[in-house]
Amino acid sequence: MILTARVAAEQAGMRLDDGAKAIFPQLSKGEIRRVIDWGGCNINQSLVRVASRALKEGDEIALGIMEPERCIELVYAKGDLLYEDRDFLAVLKASGFNSQRTPYQLKGTVEYAVDCYLRSIGLTEPARVVHRLDRGTSGVMFWPKHKKAATLISNLLKEGKVSKTYWALISGSPDQEQWEVDAPIAKLSKFRYGVALPGRSARTLFRVFGEGNGVTAIEARPLTGRTHQIRVHLTHSGFPIVGDEPYGGVPAARMMLHCRSMSFTTPNGKFIEAVAPPDPSFAAAAPADLLQ
Structure with missing residues (x-):
C-alpha cells in the first residue's frame, strides 16, 4: 500500500x-x-x-x-558468494526476498545487499539488475561489477546464451520422464501470466529426476526468458509447483522453485558457472534422495 x-x-x-x-x-x-x-x-x-x-x-x-515481517536484514560477505571474479559475482537469493527494490522497499532486497557488498570491497559501481528471480523463488543470481560486464551478460541473456537449470517440486507424477513445452506466454492480469495468444514465444524443457515425500522433483531448463515461464508451463502441463498458490499449487511453506545453476561463456572463452544448494525448507519437502 x-x-x-x-x-x-x-x-x-x-x-x-x-x-x-x-x-x-x-x-x-x-x-x-x-x-x-x-x-x-x-x-x-x-x-x-x-x-x-x-x-x-x-x-x-x-x-x-510494508508488512513488519518483511523487514529482514540481508547482508552478503565474501564467504557467502557462490562465485566471484573481477567482472562478476553470484549470490544465493533466498526465498522471500525481492531481487530488486520496490516502491515499498530498498533495504532488505538482494539489489541493496549486493550494492553494499560492492562498496565494502571498494567499488563505486551500483548494483545492476540484469535478471530477476520471483520473490518466492530461491537460487543463483549473477551480478556484474561494472557497466561493461553488465552489457556483456545482458547481451548473452538476450541471445539465449546463458544456461539456467531450475529445480521444482510438484504434486502428482507425470506420465513422461521428460517433455518440452513450446507455448506462448501472455500477461493475463497485473500479477498473473498464462499460455495464451497473442503472447511471446516460450520454450521449456522438463525432466523428472526424483520422487518421494508425496512430490515429484522436476528439472526445468528454460530456453527463453519470459516472466513466470516455468510456473506457467508447469501449470499448463497440469502440474503446478508446490506452494505456488496463484497458479493452483498446493499450500506450502514457500514456493518450491529453485534456480539450481547458471552458466555462460565469455567472448574470450572463459566458462563461468554458479551452483546454489537448496535451502532447508526446499530440502525438507524434496524426495529424500534428491541431495544424495
Whole structure:
C-alpha cells in the first residue's frame, strides 16, 4: 500500500518524520521512521532516507507501507558468494526476498545487499539488475561489477546464451520422464501470466529426476526468458509447483522453485558457472534422495 499527500503550509519547515506523522496520523512515528530507513519514502518522486530532512510546502510525500515481517536484514560477505571474479559475482537469493527494490522497499532486497557488498570491497559501481528471480523463488543470481560486464551478460541473456537449470517440486507424477513445452506466454492480469495468444514465444524443457515425500522433483531448463515461464508451463502441463498458490499449487511453506545453476561463456572463452544448494525448507519437502 502506498500513501501519498501534499505538504501543507502548517507542515512546511517540519522534519520529515514529524511532518509525515501530522499528515498520516494513522501511522506511528516508529512506523514512519521504519518506512524511511527501509527506502519506502519518496519526496517529489525521489527516494529520501533522512528522517530529519526539512519539508517544503507543496512537497509530495509517498510512503510505501510494508508488512513488519518483511523487514529482514540481508547482508552478503565474501564467504557467502557462490562465485566471484573481477567482472562478476553470484549470490544465493533466498526465498522471500525481492531481487530488486520496490516502491515499498530498498533495504532488505538482494539489489541493496549486493550494492553494499560492492562498496565494502571498494567499488563505486551500483548494483545492476540484469535478471530477476520471483520473490518466492530461491537460487543463483549473477551480478556484474561494472557497466561493461553488465552489457556483456545482458547481451548473452538476450541471445539465449546463458544456461539456467531450475529445480521444482510438484504434486502428482507425470506420465513422461521428460517433455518440452513450446507455448506462448501472455500477461493475463497485473500479477498473473498464462499460455495464451497473442503472447511471446516460450520454450521449456522438463525432466523428472526424483520422487518421494508425496512430490515429484522436476528439472526445468528454460530456453527463453519470459516472466513466470516455468510456473506457467508447469501449470499448463497440469502440474503446478508446490506452494505456488496463484497458479493452483498446493499450500506450502514457500514456493518450491529453485534456480539450481547458471552458466555462460565469455567472448574470450572463459566458462563461468554458479551452483546454489537448496535451502532447508526446499530440502525438507524434496524426495529424500534428491541431495544424495
